[in-house]
Every structure is written in C-alpha cells, then in structure tokens.
Amino acid sequence: MKITKEEQDILDGKHGSAAKKSMEILKALGEIYSAEKLIPVSSVQVAGVSYHNLGDAGLEYLEELAKDGKIRVRTTLNPAGMDLKDWKKLGISDEFAKKQLKVITAFEKLGIEPTATCTPYLIGNKPKFADHIAWSESSAVCYANSVLGAKTNREGGPSALASAITGKTPMYGMHLDKERQAQITVNINAEIKTLDDFSALGCAIGKKIQNKIPYITGIKEADTDQLKIFSASIATYGGTALFHIESITPNKTLIPEEKTEITQKDIDNAKKSLNDNCEIDFVAIGCPHASIDELKQISKMLEGKHVKITTWISTARKTMEQAEKQGITKIIENSGAVMAPDTCMAVAPLKDRFRCMATNSAKACFYARGSNNFKTRFGSTEQCLEAAITGTWKEHW
Ligand code: F3S
Secondary structure (H helix, E strand, O other), X not given: OOOOHHHHHHHOOOOOHHHHHHHHHHHHHHHHOOOOXXXXXXXXXXXXXXXXXXXXXXXXXXXXXXXXXOOOOEEEEOOXXXXXXXXXXXXXXXXXXXXXXXXXXXXXXXXXXXXXXXXXXXXXXXXXXXXXXXXXXXXXXXHHHHHHOOEOOOEOHHHHHHHHHHOEEEOOHHHOHHHHOOOEEEEEEOOOOOHHHHHHHHHHHHHHHOOOXXXXXXXXXXXXXXXXXXXXXXXXXXXXXXXXXXXXXXXXXXXXXXXXXXXXXXXXXXXXXXXOOOOOOEEEEEEEEEOHHHHHHHHHHHOOOOOOOEEEEEEOHHHHHHHHHOOHHHHHHHOOOEEEEOOOOOOOOOOOXXXXXXXXXXXXXXXXXXXOOOEXXXXXXXXXXXXXXXXXXXXXX
16 A cells, blocks of 8 residues: 555654554554555544443543544544433433543544434534545445435444544555445335334445345335435345345445345344344333424424333434424433433443334344343334333234
8 A cells, every 4th residue: 555755754653653553553454454544534423432332442542532532523523321411310420420421531632523323414413425534334335325416435433533643544345446336226116204214214225245245126206314324224234235226325336236125024134133022111202313393203202292212302402403403302302211322222332121122123123132131122112102102012913
C-alpha cells in the first residue's frame, strides 16, 4: 500500500502516539485487504461504546488514546449502555454508570460528539451520495451504503476510531465501485407493508443469501423507517453491507443473472422463527433507534392507556428532544412506558433482568437471544404495545 509523506510522519510518531497507533491499525488493515492507498473520509461513526461490551480493557484503551489524540473529521457515537443523564430510571447501577461516563468522557476528549445513537443519519451526521466514510454499526453501515449511497466498509470500533483520528481509511471493498455490484437478484413475492414485514424480510433474505449483495425486485415502496429496520435485519442475519432495491435505492448496479425468490411462506417462517413460546415481561421498541415519526405513532397507540409490562422506547437523545417539544414523550411516559435515549435493549446490561422480550425488530431478537439469553416474541409495533397494555401476547396468525 502506498504511504504518503504525511502518513509516514504519522507512523513515525510526529503527530503523537494516538495518531501513530491509529495509522498503524489502518496500514495493517490496508495491507491485509491489498488496498492501493488510504483515502480521506468525511464522516465516522464509532461503535463499541457501551461499558457492558468494552469492559475495563476497552476503557483503558480509550483513555490512553485520549491522552494526546484528536479527531480530524466529524465523528458520532453508537448507543451507550444507559440513558447518559437519567440512568436510574432504567434500573442501571451507579457503579456501571460511573464507568460508562468515563467512557463517554474519553470519547469527548478525543473531540467526538456523544450522540449515542445507531441512527446518526437521522440527527445530522448524514453523508452525501458517493461520500467515502468510515462507519461501524452494521445497520448504519448498510443504510449509509444502500439508502444514502455513501461508501463504507463494515468497520469495527477500533478501525473506525483510527479513521476518526487520522481522517483516512484504506481504499478497498465497499469504497470501490466494482465491489458494489449486485451478486444475486432476489424477487419478493410477498406482501411487505409494515415495519415488522420489512424486518422479517431482511431476516429471510439474509439467511438465504448470506453476505452476497442483493438486487431486490418486487418492492413497490419503502419509507425511511422501513429501510432503516430492513438494513438492520439483513445486515444481522446475512452480513451484507449493501443492498439494491429496484427503483428505490440510488446506486447503479449490473443486474445479476443468478436469481432467487422470497415468498409469503418465507416471511411467515421468518416471523415464526423469531417467536418463542414465552410469557412476555419486557417490551422493547426502537431497534434501530426510533425516528420522530415512529415516536408519533407510538404515542398515538399509547395515548390514554397504561402499560402493565416494562416497556422501553429507544431513540437518539436529539430525536427525543424533538419529540419533547411536540408533547410526544409526555404522552408516552404518561402510559408508564419509559423513554430510553442513548441506549438500547442490546447494549444495556440487561442479562437476568427479563426472560421474554417482545419487539418489532428481528435484529433486537437476535441480540436478546444471543447476548442476554432472553426468549423473544416478534410482531408489529401495535402488537407489541397491545401486549404491553394487556400483559398478554396475541398471536396474529
Ligand atoms: Fe441500534 Fe441497538 Fe438495534 S445499537 S440497531 S438499537 S441493537
């Protein structure tokens, strides 16, 4: 990989130890993936923010970097393990909170905005078409590549951080147009309308094609929230960082000859596979973080009602503040549901607190089962909130 004089200076430690360490990470990555050179990025999203996942070793690494490191491009943060201001209401201990706040302080020292959301594109960090960026967080990566037409590999926390500090990323994979072409045509022969339909669709396609890039036909329309939840589940169950949807997404691609189909049966099976036979004791909506439109819909469903089961609505703090101004959060909180900004059901320390979680997100099911050992119920937003209000889950098939 070609290294410029400026990059060599960074490698030689002339810009401090954080920059040196970061450049070493990017050089090693570039060499592994045979990148020709490093290229500038215009935006970074860093995952690996929850103390629950980082532990003390991660915190120490960040504090070391923050001693002399500074970011060079706009950088935002993934969700943390708690509401950063009012963690007590989520049942988070002060001991955990103390460590989590230290993590945030280290990121802030580096110059990173403590946005704590997996939907940076909804709160101002929205790259333009063809921008080279370095994002971690698989759902945001998939959304940025596919819906916004920006270009990013699926970075890990440390490599995204290295890009933030150097302003560069190795040019390989998703940064190259030839690597962004669809590899399989997937025709959808099913009714896909609601958020849970899109989430189940991502799960069904992901399981079928793994990490191939699909060219999807048969979807007539999809709004931002539907594409957001679809991005999260296809990236989780398949591992792809990019999809194309005919007449909906902006990237140009060759149309692949290899074909497959998703039927109504595949969607129903995906939904059934996310449903365990369990009595719910937790309802979690907002994976990925809920948009202002979703919050509005949730408030309409909860208005004048009272939830019997612990219910979290995860969102970005900025989105919540917008909702507060419109009186939306008050309606949600009056129902007994809890606003959970800055965090989510997957990165908060929830193990052993619940046994059976209801959600409208296939990705949330994946992490609830994998990391927290919960059983899951999957359905529409209405179905989940109805269950929160009545205390029982109603099958809809
Ligand atoms: Fe976001 Fe947490 Fe889901 S980070 S995509 S809400 S698992």
